[in-house]
Amino acid sequence: MLTLMVKDNEQYAYLTVTGDFDPEQITSVLGLVPSESWSKGDRNERTHYERKFSRWSLESRLARSASLEDHVRDVLKQSLNYAEQIRQVGRAHTVFIQLVGWFHTDYPGFGLDSSTIAGLAELNVGIDCDFYYLYSHEREDSD
Template sequence: MASFGAASSGGDRTAEFSGNFVPEVEQLKFSTTCSFSSNSMAQISRSVATLRIAGDDLDPEEITALLGHAPTRAYRKGDLVAAGSGTRIAPFGHWQLCAKDAEPENLDSQVAELLSGLTQDVQVWRLIARRYSVDLFCGLFMQESNEGVGISPGTLLSLAQLGIKLDLDIYAADADC
């Protein structure tokens, strides 16, 4: 087992590190010599966020019952689904829930919107994550060449506790070449 060292006011302490270890805040020592403003970068112009669950044998009705919320879109493997101007046969089952687009970007509120209507039972989320691919797809759309995004520790912790992978897709502003 690897070690994770953490200093505290009571001297150096070393805690065992496992995949689920979360260090206690009082164990960590942070430097306070550097400060920054939360408004130090231009904000991403627009964001979209979609919770996606996918798998070969995914039954959308089962996911809806487990999470306690109807999806924005769902289908089973083999269903005919709309694709552009036509249709295609779904190669896997899919359940998705979309948040309202945010302009300017606000991933924290979009994640809160998505998760607030769903079960917070970690055991249910673990069951789903063991059986299916689960992610939060975020599309970030820039208007300028240098825009940024910040995601709060609370949002990141919520996603981690529920086993939801964060997937960021960043679309650059049109460049004048």
């Protein structure tokens, strides 16, 4: 009998600002230190291509095994005290919360309670989802 090793699901979320800007200016306006940032024109070390836009991001502090909902709540905990500044940045640049999920075993579902939605509304940000379904219910090795 063949036993397959299946990776656990991984997911995370981050607040991100994209556009054409100096990331240091976003840090200065927000008063927050980003988890990651780059400038338009910087070289992407993974692809070796020039970046087409600037990005400033604040990631969830939770393990990648935590639920997407918990990741969103953690990003909100870090950023709600800066709501006015985030809305200000959002008038000049694109600001949203990015969700990323690699689903190796199954799709756990995703939903937000009203208080989390209210937090997103206070920041005036939307959500973008990048979900990758890396499993099949009809695998060759299933009985």
